[in-house]
Amino acid sequence: LRQGSPEIIFGENKTPQQISDNLIRIHAAHGKALATRVGADKAAEILATWSPGLPAPSYQPSARCLTLGLGQAASPADGERYVAVVTAGTSDLAISDEAALTLQFLGHRFVQINDVGVAGLHRLFPHLEVLQKATCIIAIAGMEGALPSVLGGLLPGPIVAVPTSTGYGIARDGETALHAMLTSCASGISVVNIDNGFGAALFAHALLRQF
Amino acid sequence: LRQGSPEIIFGENKTPQQISDNLIRIHAAHGKALATRVGADKAAEILATWSPGLPAPSYQPSARCLTLGLGQAASPADGERYVAVVTAGTSDLAISDEAALTLQFLGHRFVQINDVGVAGLHRLFPHLEVLQKATCIIAIAGMEGALPSVLGGLLPGPIVAVPTSTGYGIARDGETALHAMLTSCASGISVVNIDNGFGAALFAHALLRQF
Amino acid sequence: LRQGSPEIIFGENKTPQQISDNLIRIHAAHGKALATRVGADKAAEILATWSPGLPAPSYQPSARCLTLGLGQAASPADGERYVAVVTAGTSDLAISDEAALTLQFLGHRFVQINDVGVAGLHRLFPHLEVLQKATCIIAIAGMEGALPSVLGGLLPGPIVAVPTSTGYGIARDGETALHAMLTSCASGISVVNIDNGFGAALFAHALLRQF
Amino acid sequence: LRQGSPEIIFGENKTPQQISDNLIRIHAAHGKALATRVGADKAAEILATWSPGLPAPSYQPSARCLTLGLGQAASPADGERYVAVVTAGTSDLAISDEAALTLQFLGHRFVQINDVGVAGLHRLFPHLEVLQKATCIIAIAGMEGALPSVLGGLLPGPIVAVPTSTGYGIARDGETALHAMLTSCASGISVVNIDNGFGAALFAHALLRQF
Amino acid sequence: LRQGSPEIIFGENKTPQQISDNLIRIHAAHGKALATRVGADKAAEILATWSPGLPAPSYQPSARCLTLGLGQAASPADGERYVAVVTAGTSDLAISDEAALTLQFLGHRFVQINDVGVAGLHRLFPHLEVLQKATCIIAIAGMEGALPSVLGGLLPGPIVAVPTSTGYGIARDGETALHAMLTSCASGISVVNIDNGFGAALFAHALLRQF
Amino acid sequence: LRQGSPEIIFGENKTPQQISDNLIRIHAAHGKALATRVGADKAAEILATWSPGLPAPSYQPSARCLTLGLGQAASPADGERYVAVVTAGTSDLAISDEAALTLQFLGHRFVQINDVGVAGLHRLFPHLEVLQKATCIIAIAGMEGALPSVLGGLLPGPIVAVPTSTGYGIARDGETALHAMLTSCASGISVVNIDNGFGAALFAHALLRQF
Amino acid sequence: LRQGSPEIIFGENKTPQQISDNLIRIHAAHGKALATRVGADKAAEILATWSPGLPAPSYQPSARCLTLGLGQAASPADGERYVAVVTAGTSDLAISDEAALTLQFLGHRFVQINDVGVAGLHRLFPHLEVLQKATCIIAIAGMEGALPSVLGGLLPGPIVAVPTSTGYGIARDGETALHAMLTSCASGISVVNIDNGFGAALFAHALLRQF
Amino acid sequence: LRQGSPEIIFGENKTPQQISDNLIRIHAAHGKALATRVGADKAAEILATWSPGLPAPSYQPSARCLTLGLGQAASPADGERYVAVVTAGTSDLAISDEAALTLQFLGHRFVQINDVGVAGLHRLFPHLEVLQKATCIIAIAGMEGALPSVLGGLLPGPIVAVPTSTGYGIARDGETALHAMLTSCASGISVVNIDNGFGAALFAHALLRQF
Ligand SMILES: Nc1ncnc2c1ncn2[C@@H]1O[C@H](COP(=O)(O)O)[C@@H](O)[C@H]1O
Ligand SMILES: Nc1ncnc2c1ncn2[C@@H]1O[C@H](COP(=O)(O)O)[C@@H](O)[C@H]1O
Ligand SMILES: Nc1ncnc2c1ncn2[C@@H]1O[C@H](COP(=O)(O)O)[C@@H](O)[C@H]1O
Ligand SMILES: Nc1ncnc2c1ncn2[C@@H]1O[C@H](COP(=O)(O)O)[C@@H](O)[C@H]1O
Ligand SMILES: [Mg+2]
Ligand SMILES: [Mg+2]
Ligand SMILES: [Mg+2]
Ligand SMILES: [Mg+2]
Ligand SMILES: [Mg+2]
Ligand SMILES: [Mg+2]
Ligand SMILES: [Mg+2]
């Protein structure tokens, strides 16, 4: 175990063969395996060439992840610690799903709350209680990235902000959201790289292991 | 009259002598004069060397402006059109005051609402009615510049966003706020240059003249 | 109605199915629907798979928009308020059309004036009267983005400047035009994001609702 | 209590008078007060003009902080939770002290470990046990900002990385360290703004309150 | 003669002593000498310590230049070639004066036309004939830098554009003007570095020597 | 004639049909026509659909230009003015050809000298005489863009520098070359946009018309 | 011989025909030839159209290089000088292979050590002896680029750092790694352009020729 | 010994007292000591408060260095290895002197060659033999930073390029020179941080120790 979890495969620069081999090897050792940043075409090729005798991975297109031996995510039971994964808009869903799948793989409970960004703050308020009870909040937003600031003003717990590449023009593929989150005037916020739902989940994992 | 108002003096690159001369000339022609971006030292020198026989300008240190013949600003009477000038934090007050003084100089009514940024959204809500009735909102914020986004989601009227150089590090002297405002996911927002309270007031002036 | 208009669909990150569903839902509720940022291929797929029993959307390739229930745009009658949508060059036409279609959708009159940028100022002068009578001007330009500055020096009304990604090299996909417009030495100008004709129209809408 | 602690004064844009007033007001209400980002000259003026009848603040020049009613920081007793505040070089000490003082103000234990950056990795190893037992690590580094990456590879707990403006040339006042930390290939790392020791402490506070 | 003219001293990084020595040496060899980028304080020190027996330089504070043996600039006689040096605003005058003095030093005729930028285009038109007859135009502007574009659309001759550091915020000390000029949609324009009136004059010199 | 030459078609954002129509229209009026920035595929489509009854354009793939009625370029006869178009490397040839074709279209003589950049300065020296006799030099270079600096130190005439997008990594698609050329320590250099061979030729044209 | 080696072909902007011709020409003169930056498709085309009578090049897909007459690389014999080519992660292997092949072409010995970056420092330690004995170290890393800093603190020899474009978001295609390496607090490090394994090998060659 | 030499003091962020203490401590241990980046005022204070009983350091204002026990630099004797330290202009001398002093401190021979940049290439040629015989060349240049490219084309040995902050406007305090050097089309060049003469000397030291 590296850092308390099986290795997770970064699929972006790997060939289908390399990803398959890694999935099989890690699954054999740990009973589960996860590959992130696997595009739809590459996933299709991996599934099409999968060895018939072996349990096959399943592909989550939104999260762009392949998983093996993962099962269904369960909702947090009463009193169980959980992470709240929140998005500003529907375009940020892919990053939320990557974070959620990574949390599930690492053995954590989570709830996903979507489309509650500043363009329609009224959609946020019904979720405040669930947010307040979370041990950690992952706040995902593109464009101007204002969601973590709003949450930081309302919630006492630690917020890991994830800027996304949603937006165009001077949104600069997520740099504007990234820099805005880093200069937030609200407190209790730290930030990870653009579109890095995986990294936010790993940080939440490092945090949750302290309990 | 250029653009429907006496010329306003841009004090930044001018000598005390040049500012004095311009104030006197414009006051003679229009009964009032305004110089923006005049630092405290330069203002002191202008006032110390002012010709005794002439009506002396008064200096507003927060707004960094010198005015001549301007009198007191009056609150908008019932039913009168007005501009709402809103700041996120107390550090943005200087830009709010520059905008307010420019609006007064141009003959408009305004209300100033301060320190209602996303770090403490609850402070914003008592002001919503006044904001909703304004013909135009000037929303001033530094750091991550989220205030216009929040207002844009709550208010139907046009919002002129002014990023400020408040903040440090990756706030980059206001560039992060500027770019965040330009990529706002809320609607009804347009943006002027960093710290340009003067420009926001002139835009509001161009808008108000259409009535 | 959010902000006084039916929701407008942002087509960029949506599947054809999602866009179709949204168009049908919004059209059912409001009698009209608009989707922006729909590329030609995606539009073709939407039209090819449209349910035969339902009124079909029409596609404006230049504006990259799908509309349903919109009819023909009418010219402003005498004395009617209108927005002037002005471009510097023919390459900026797509953004002008996006703005115009959005204005039409929101129930506003507009005139479009094209190819009057600084490379041939003489082409601008015949249009000055129409520009002076507009309640609001949307000024669209790429490359160095000088058109709003020129208009700002000539016109008293509010100018919403839209930088476009027209140009190459150090034009940086519209950033140079964006920053140039924000530092304009002319007055009465505010700015929206690169290629955001939609946002300029929504700002004009917020402004026009104040009358 | 905002976010579970008395308000902390951001001294940068405030006059000596404003800082004094705030210190007195907060101290009266909570028995303690803290002002960050107070330069040596401003602190001297505050101390010189302090009302003789009132308990005087003390100034920590390295941290650039004024405190009132704070007492001595105590080392964590056996089994007590604590934050490890680690610096790469001696130039980063000021930010470490700002973080430490803020932690103390918020009622947390901490240890400070200095000068253990990648230029001399052997200096890091004797501290590994103390680092492994910390509930949260604040890792502070300028120049290329490699310290959090090294710690992230060695430690299981959550690391809040603080880039500093130490360095010259292409260090760009901390932007290089900031961006390097955000792209770290190690896991369990999140990042705050350049020189923001205060913000890292507040994030640790949000995290520690969850226990 | 390097490049057909006596060496010109770049005063910025030189001590008063070094500048004095160079002025004397070059004046002895060529009967004239020029030092650019000499601040007011440095110039005062040079003049105060000048050897009594030698002809003393004269200082032009606006141009920040010291000259020796230069005499008065003469207007171009009828039919004589000349350079037109044009500024957008009064803040650009220093750069115009640096260019003019350098042209005079190199033995060329010039006319200076000031404050004819896009904020008040009507001020430009009375000068069109003088501009059209110039062999070369040096067009100097800060902020959005639109003047060369306007001139390029009106004039057939070669225009050397000089961006200046006039402006604030996203003007970025002249970078916005520089990049705007480089992406001009008008033709016949080339560009030199920010505030480089000297370089524009040297380019005009290289051009004029071809006759 | 705009600026003393028939309009030149900017092919980048135009459909094949639009380019064909413009070529025919301009050729009818002036006996010659030129379209720049026409990719190979677009050119093939234009040629394939060309009206059989009309004189067909010819395509220069390196220059990415279509021409009609242009004939062969002739070398400058003895004593004739000419432009020297110089490249640093073979990758810059496309921009040299665009400049050359534009010069030919505008009626000027030119010589092309290739691959004489700083990586092999000895290849430059045999061409010095031809360079010294040119009325204007167009110096084209990518990567670090040092060629104009070297030429500026050796040649008395005016040099129009064209940075190209040749290079990778921190070459940033030509920005590094652009900025390097603008800060050249050699004199007599001005600069146009990245890859803008067309613009350099138009500047040379403006310059040559003064004779 | 240019700089002590046969010319090496930069394949990026060349046609298959040009690359073939150059390979044949150089091979004829020197008995060996190398082309770098040849994509898989271009290589396939070159091989498919290769003249049957001539010795054919072989293609190394990872290094994206074509070689002719090169044979197998040999490990350094005891006491032989060698270069250590080290990567932080498997994604950097392509650049390592480009460097290695270039070194082989230039007649040098090398060892390749892979995947020893800061995410797993324990993997580095077994290689320290081999690294200490190398005459020159080429250290290749993407993302935050911390490997050269770590090596610089451990090794006395000269380290040529190569940033790679591995990473996403604010990694900015290698700029973050490049700037981090340049601001390294460790000593004995110099840096080449992003992904420039070729350039690092040529620098090592220049260094090794001094023995 | 760290990396084979006594520690060298980085004076920039240290108090006079800290620098004095370090000089004394290192001198006691090694018989020599060096502090870099010590401004003139700080040096004066150190010298004024130096303990009378101890050997006093000497200050080199150009290099901004304090040295103790260093003696005179000796020229390389026949056949001795040496480093050539070359500058483009006189403004780069300070960095050359910092490099030279560091080399001397580390026990190496060097020659300094000044003011041989591309603005006057003829000044370079008389030095070619000395440059060709150097084991390592340190090439220092500001503005467009073309000197290393020119040297790289002429010399077979390794060139460590040092960009300087000389220049204004788009020279961006050395970033343009830095990026230009990194994209040099000449071979055998690697680069260190802006103004980092010290770092270049340390790299040369790491290289020279391999003999
Ligand atoms: N604070 C300000 N920011 C930007 N422009 C200003 C400001 N104050 C005045 N101006 C404008 O500066 C111009 C006057 O410039 P000047 O002729 O230099 O006084 C006018 O167009 C004013 O509208
Ligand atoms: N072209 C456009 N540019 C920016 N925002 C748009 C555009 N078209 C629609 N929108 C906005 O996108 C939001 C709808 O997003 P969605 O829920 O993803 O369809 C609404 O706030 C619209 O006002
Ligand atoms: N204002 C200026 N801007 C840029 N370069 C200048 C300026 N004034 C003089 N120079 C150039 O600086 C160089 C002289 O530098 P130096 O040897 O340091 O005096 C010559 O190439 C001059 O042409
Ligand atoms: N390669 C080019 N780069 C920049 N501008 C060009 C180029 N080719 C033509 N143009 C200019 O583009 C304008 C014509 O644009 P259009 O009306 O879109 O054809 C004219 O001003 C031409 O001078
Ligand atoms: Mg909070
Ligand atoms: Mg709104
Ligand atoms: Mg106006
Ligand atoms: Mg870890
Ligand atoms: Mg023209
Ligand atoms: Mg020259
Ligand atoms: Mg080392």
Ligand SMILES: [Mg+2]
């Ligand atoms: Mg070489």
